[in-house]
Amino acid sequence: MTELFEPAGEHDARLVLGADGLLGDLNRGGVLEAPDVHVARRLGELGGESDERVLAAVGLAVRAVRHGSVCVDLATVPQVAPALGWPEPAAWQAAVAGSPLLEAGAVRLEHGLLYLDRYHRLEEQVVADLRERAAQPPPVVDEPALAAAVARVRGGHLSSEQEEAAVRAVRRWTTVLTGGPGTGKTTTVARMLALVADQAAGAGRPLSIALSAPTGKAAARLQEAVLGELAGLPDRDRDQVGRVEAMTLHRLLGWLPDNTTRFRHDRGNRLKYDLVVVDESSMVELTMMARLLEAVRPQARLVLVGDPRQLTSVGAGAVLSDLVAGYDGQPDSPVVSLTHNYRSTEDIKALAEALRVGDADGVLAALRTDSPEVEFVETEDAAPVLREGLVHHALRVRQAAESGDARAATEVLDEHRLLCAHREGPHGVRHWNRLVEQWLGEETGVEIHSEWYAGRPLLVTANDYAVNVYNGETGVTVRRPDGRLRAVIAGSGGLLDLAPGRLDAIDTMHAMTIHKSQGSQAEEVTVLLPAADSRLLTRELFYTAVTRARSRLRVVGTEEAVRAAVAAQAQRATGLRQRLTDRRA
Numbered sequence: 213m214t215e216l217f218e219p220a221g222e223h224d225a226r227l228v229l230g231a232d233g234l235l236g237d238l239n240r241g242g243v244l245e246a247p248d249v250h251v252a253r254r255l256g257e258l259g260g261e262s263d264e265r266v267l268a269a270v271g272l273a274v275r276a277v278r279h280g281s282v283c284v285d286l287a288t289v290p291q292v293a294p295a296l297g298w299p300e301p302a303a304w305q306a307a308v309a310g311s312p313l314l315e316a317g318a319v320r321l322e323h324g325l326l327y328l329d330r331y332h333r334l335e336e337q338v339v340a341d342l343r344e345r346a347a348q349p350p351p352v353v354d355e356p357a358l359a360a361a362v363a364r365v366r367g368g369h370l371s372s373e374q375e376e377a378a379v380r381a382v383r384r385w386t387t388v389l390t391g392g393p394g395t396g397k398t399t400t401v402a403r404m405l406a407l408v409a410d411q412a413a414g415a416g417r418p419l420s421i422a423l424s425a426p427t428g429k430a431a432a433r434l435q436e437a438v439l440g441e442l443a444g445l446p447d448r449d450r451d452q453v454g455r456v457e458a459m460t461l462h463r464l465l466g467w468l469p470d471n472t473t474r475f476r477h478d479r480g481n482r483l484k485y486d487l488v489v490v491d492e493s494s495m496v497e498l499t500m501m502a503r504l505l506e507a508v509r510p511q512a513r514l515v516l517v518g519d520p521r522q523l524t525s526v527g528a529g530a531v532l533s534d535l536v537a538g539y540d541g542q543p544d545s546p547v548v549s550l551t552h553n554y555r556s557t558e559d560i561k562a563l564a565e566a567l568r569v570g571d572a573d574g575v576l577a578a579l580r581t582d583s584p585e586v587e588f589v590e591t592e593d594a595a596p597v598l599r600e601g602l603v604h605h606a607l608r609v610r611q612a613a614e615s616g617d618a619r620a621a622t623e624v625l626d627e628h629r630l631l632c633a634h635r636e637g638p639h640g641v642r643h644w645n646r647l648v649e650q651w652l653g654e655e656t657g658v659e660i661h662s663e664w665y666a667g668r669p670l671l672v673t674a675n676d677y678a679v680n681v682y683n684g685e686t687g688v689t690v691r692r693p694d695g696r697l698r699a700v701i702a703g704s705g706g707l708l709d710l711a712p713g714r715l716d717a718i719d720t721m722h723a724m725t726i727h728k729s730q731g732s733q734a735e736e737v738t739v740l741l742p743a744a745d746s747r748l749l750t751r752e753l754f755y756t757a758v759t760r761a762r763s764r765l766r767v768v769g770t771e772e773a774v775r776a777a778v779a780a781q782a783q784r785a786t787g788l789r790q791r792l793t794d795r796r797a
């Protein structure tokens with residue numbers, strides 16, 4: 213797996229003219245890009261540092277953030293390009309440790325990890341805020357009332373681990389609720405709300421609740437799922453919970469114009485809510501988690517929900533998995549885990565479990581079991597194998613769309629998803645979208661020339677508050693009886709019927725990336741594995757793809773690619789886990 217770039221000639225924009233010394237070598241060697249070099253040079257000038265080894269280390273810290281890490285581990289970073297001439301490790305560490313840049317506070321060195329100051333401060337703040345929340349006296353609990361409320365909301369439908377998790381949120385200011393798809397996280401969150409609301413009602417205080425998630429689609433889905441669960445609870449509990457508002461984290465914290473890292477709500481202007489639930493927390497990057505933690509009132513409950521084994525945030529940090537690992541074994545850990553999957557079939561569960569523990573032979577065995585649920589198509593040439601199934605599905609969507617039946621079209625669309633790791637290349641979404649459209653043309657005798665056609669599956673790629681559609685939502689282009697085409701998006705409030713021209717950020721979705729599929733499931737999923745040397749291919753990516761399937765999963769690729777995926781864990785350098793573990797000492 214490589215994270216290097218191959219300079220495309222001497223005018224490649226990633227190359228810096230005149231970059232010399234180690235910075236220049238790492239730049240030409242495809243490790244450091246132009247912005248990394250520029251920031252390192254600039255900091256060097258400002259801080260009076262000219263040692264090329266230190267400047268290279270700073271450049272690597274900038275690069276680390278671009279790659280999702282919070283800091284750079286100087287001991288292991290030479291592994292990205294072992295052939296280049298790296299400084300001798302001990303002397304390198306010493307040069308960095310003695311740099312005036314450390315004294316000036318521009319960078320920080322801790323446990324051999326070099327940070328840009330901003331990221332060091334964010335990590336420290338996250339731990340300090342979590343610690344402060346935990347150090348307060350716990351919430352006052354009316355035990356008899358709690359026992360009575362648990363009995364009411366259990367409703368024959370709450371396992372003991374779910375019950376324990378729900379009760380934990382009553383007793384603590386902070387709860388981290390983890391579990392894979394279908395483990396009952398929503399079921400549990402709804403009961404948490406009811407139990408906390410009951411305590412508040414007993415004390416004569418109404419409870420204000422915010423449901424939130426990193427994306428609009430995830431927030432809307434959370435609200436819908438929680439309201440669905442609440443509807444099954446006794447009237448009293450449902451009424452006590454009252455109104456719940458769902459919104460993106462950005463909206464919760466309050467956008468500020470022209471500022472992407474600061475929000476209206478912060479330590480000096482806390483959120484009004486008594487209970488804040490954040491779903492899909494694995495997608496929350498370090499900066500956002502820091503802003504959230506400072507904005508939630510110390511005496512408001514915070515519940516972070518997510519699956520730490522899924523893909524991490526696009527931005528730097530791996531906060532949820534760091535919290536789970538860092539608190540592991542600590543007596544006051546806020547982490548509660550749900551382990552039983554109520555939704556997937558046994559064979560998909562077995563595969564997900566083998567992936568979780570990193571057992572490549574087990575993963576291959578699970579893929580090759582004779583099962584109606586899991587199929588492994590071992591080939592490098594997927595097109596001939598997949599053509600029939602993909603065309604059949606696309607034709608069924610098209611048929612419903614041509615007949616104007618929007619509901620049927622969106623339902624048929626959700627029966628199957630083709631997931632790719634990449635956007636570009638022969639295993640990428642763009643290629644497969646084109647391929648399916650070409651096959652459709654051949655099959656129907658009507659070539660697809662225009663962007664909009666009946667049966668075109670749609671993926672919304674950005675939030676659009678004006679028309680109420682959100683990043684990640686899906687839909688179908690449908691023909692109305694008068695012949696006009698309409699874009700029908702399956703939003704949280706039902707189907708939205710829009711003129712195609714009103715949608716700016718929209719993609720065709722005969723195939724979608726695994727990244728975009730996070731937080732959604734389909735009955736049947738086909739995962740197209742990339743080549744074994746793909747730098748995107750990691751265990752987390754494969755796990756995320758596999759767990760999107762409710763009842764049937766087909767994996768297309770080679771044994772080599774499967775083994776490469778299991779072996780490659782998306783390692784992000786962060787110090788958060790260590791910081792949390794250090795507390796134990």
Ligand SMILES: Nc1ncnc2c1ncn2[C@@H]1O[C@H](COP(=O)(O)OP(=O)(O)OP(=O)(O)O)[C@@H](O)[C@H]1O
Nearest residue numbers: 369370371392393394395396397398399400554555
């Ligand atoms: N204790 C239980 N007994 C039986 N069925 C359950 C139990 N808990 C949850 N379920 C069912 O399992 C399914 C998944 O539950 P839920 O939606 O709460 O899980 P989740 O973890 O939020 O899933 P996801 O995040 O994948 O949507 C639902 O159909 C739910 O009714």
